[in-house]
Amino acid sequence: MMSVYDSLKSNIDSFVSFFEEKRFNILTLFVYIVFLSAARMWFEALLLDYAYKEISYEYLFVQIHITCFFITSFIAGLVILKFFSKTELSKVANLTALGFTLVLLPPFIDVFILHNPQPYTYGDPNWIQNIFRLITLQSKQGLSVFYMGGEGIIYELLMILLAASLYVFIKTKSILRTLASAASFFVLFIFLGSPQINLLSPIAGQLIHPLFILRYLIVSIILLIILLYLTKKELLKSFIKSSRLITTTHFALMTIIGIFISGHILSRESVYIKINDVVNFILVFLRQIPPNETYTFSKFFIGNIGTFGISVFCIIFVWQYAVMINHVYDEKIDSINNK
Numbered sequence: 001m002m003s004v005y006d007s008l009k010s011n012i013d014s015f016v017s018f019f020e021e022k023r024f025n026i027l028t029l030f031v032y033i034v035f036l037s038a039a040r041m042w043f044e045a046l047l048l049d050y051a052y053k054e055i056s057y058e059y060l061f062v063q064i065h066i067t068c069f070f071i072t073s074f075i076a077g078l079v080i081l082k083f084f085s086k087t088e089l090s091k092v093a094n095l096t097a098l099g100f101t102l103v104l105l106p107p108f109i110d111v112f113i114l115h116n117p118q119p120y121t122y123g124d125p126n127w128i129q130n131i132f133r134l135i136t137l138q139s140k141q142g143l144s145v146f147y148m149g150g151e152g153i154i155y156e157l158l159m160i161l162l163a164a165s166l167y168v169f170i171k172t173k174s175i176l177r178t179l180a181s182a183a184s185f186f187v188l189f190i191f192l193g194s195p196q197i198n199l200l201s202p203i204a205g206q207l208i209h210p211l212f213i214l215r216y217l218i219v220s221i222i223l224l225i226i227l228l229y230l231t232k233k234e235l236l237k238s239f240i241k242s243s244r245l246i247t248t249t250h251f252a253l254m255t256i257i258g259i260f261i262s263g264h265i266l267s268r269e270s271v272y273i274k275i276n277d278v279v280n281f282i283l284v285f286l287r288q289i290p291p292n293e294t295y296t297f298s299k300f301f302i303g304n305i306g307t308f309g310i311s312v313f314c315i316i317f318v319w320q321y322a323v324m325i326n327h328v329y330d331e332k333i334d335s336i337n338n339k
Contacts, residue, residue, distance in 0.1 A: 016170060019098050020091035029097055037070035038063075040103045047107040048117050048150075061209035068216035069192060074100050075223045076188045081164060082230055084181035085171040089231045095167065102159055106152030118150040122194055161185055192219070210306025217313055244323055248316055255315045 024032060041063060045053035052059035074096065081092045111117045161182050169178040195212040228236045 019095040023094050033074050037067045041066045044107045047111045065209040065212040068213050072216040072220045075220050079223050079227050080184045084168045084177050087171050106156045109152035110150035214306050214309040251319050255312050
């Protein structure tokens, strides 16, 4: 006869298995996460009456950067759950995808339940110091690490932490791993929610949001590499060996030189770094500037370091994609030729 404990355990396992059930492939998962991320951005803008609720090129970078934040957050959650739960990636991905619907809740909670809609803010860039103050009880200022505007975000974070911690505990029965996963979720959430933490911010120019987009793109790639390391180390090694880094560098340099020559980040206003004489010589030779003038980086020109970085990132990404597709077809061709 099944005991109460066994019955409860069986019900919990069945409940978790329902969320782990395979519903997505890579393509549908990507589309689903992008859709939810964009939906959260639009719901927040509409319910809290943000300016970027309008479809306009003026707010394009804002909309993309917020959407990228949620996509990066999903990948971060996937990495943390995979690492601490020691569960098959497909199961973790399907469970995380269903749980990701929680990101839609904060604006609805603030507007329709708490009736206290407040604009959401970025996290405090000094969150590490604030966490230390909070833990050591040095001052109440440490509580600012929890403030990001409306209370809906706090409820969202608590639900995510609770659900993720329960999943890790059910899978591992380890209190240490459960606490470590909760701490990782919290720290990573605050880090991703503080895009001001960026070494390039001082030279971002007037458009700060492209720099935020670049930050989330880079963090996402790093997280995906970590995820690949956790699941398929041999595939990661093969990718590194066949990535053609020298050719990739060549394309990146071509892009950088092209951006310089086109004047995308150039201005006559002397604010930052002087461009070296070689580049100025090229510009004079191409009659882009008079012989007696020198161009420098400008803090205020619309083409800034963020859009510059996104351009280089996209070129590298597209080239690596082409390399990987080429290898996939080469394997099929080689398998036929070797018969």
